[in-house]
Amino acid sequence: MPVNLVRGFLLLLLLVCQQLLTVDPQDVLEKHASQTKRRLSLQSTAEIQSCLVSSGDVGCGTFQCFNNNSCEIQGLHHICLTLLHNAGRYDSQGKSFVKDALRCMALGLRQRFSCVSRRCSAVKEMVFSLQRECYSKHQLCLALRDHMDTTGSLVQFHLMFPPGPYVELVNFLLKCGDEVRSWVSRRLRGQCEQNWGLLCRSFAGTCPFNQSEALQNTTAPPPTVPRPITAQGPLQQPIRAVEPGDRRRGLNVIDNATDSVFPVSEKNNVTAS
Numbered sequence: 001m002p003v004n005l006v007r008g009f010l011l012l013l014l015l016v017c018q019q020l021l022t023v024d025p026q027d028v029l030e031k032h033a034s035q036t037k038r039r040l041s042l043q044s045t046a047e048i049q050s051c052l053v054s055s056g057d058v059g060c061g062t063f064q065c066f067n068n069n070s071c072e073i074q075g076l077h078h079i080c081l082t083l084l085h086n087a088g089r090y091d092s093q094g095k096s097f098v099k100d101a102l103r104c105m106a107l108g109l110r111q112r113f114s115c116v117s118r119r120c121s122a123v124k125e126m127v128f129s130l131q132r133e134c135y136s137k138h139q140l141c142l143a144l145r146d147h148m149d150t151t152g153s154l155v156q157f158h159l160m161f162p163p164g165p166y167v168e169l170v171n172f173l174l175k176c177g178d179e180v181r182s183w184v185s186r187r188l189r190g191q192c193e194q195n196w197g198l199l200c201r202s203f204a205g206t207c208p209f210n211q212s213e214a215l216q217n218t219t220a221p222p223p224t225v226p227r228p229i230t231a232q233g234p235l236q237q238p239i240r241a242v243e244p245g246d247r248r249r250g251l252n253v254i255d256n257a258t259d260s261v262f263p264v265s266e267k268n269n270v271t272a273s
Contacts, residue, residue: 094143104134157191
């Protein structure tokens, strides 16, 4: 075997060994975990499907089926329990809105879960689309608008990560009018500042949540005074507006303005033509 070939083989073997030694076992485990989270495991799929079949239309049993799944879809059960627990504070119409929205969600989960792919992205999109559809269809805004304090445990800064049902609920609330939007923004911004300090406070000017904040953060430019244009450029002093009583002086003002715009020679040419 030639010497150069042996040296090349040994060098290649050395590089491979070095690469294996530099690989962190923790990185391998994390990569494997991230790949498994891309799809619902067969065990999770079977457990959720069995749970959905046995759950009823009333209560939060259907949403409990999605607790502790491999796609990390968390929050549905908590949202249901919170809304039902505070339903006594709503009027009769508000109670009806809440119950109809939750029933719509439960029915949709049972009907659509068996037809959706096991990919986590597909399952999450199915859940999020159901939230948007059922919350809007059954006018959940009208039930929560006057009782936003009942959603305090759901509008929490730490629940926004990773994005899930809590984020979809907050996005829905932000469309319920300026008062609700302002309440949500103040609550999340205050909690964000407790965690990240000035970083979150700096977002207040660049990302206003409502129209009033946007108007407060916008400074109107000072009014500009029109100035006559001359051959040498704009004059430094503005022209005084002609008042209605200045009939005699009005002609003089016009003549003066004409003189400032046209030189005498050009003025004579215009008059002659």
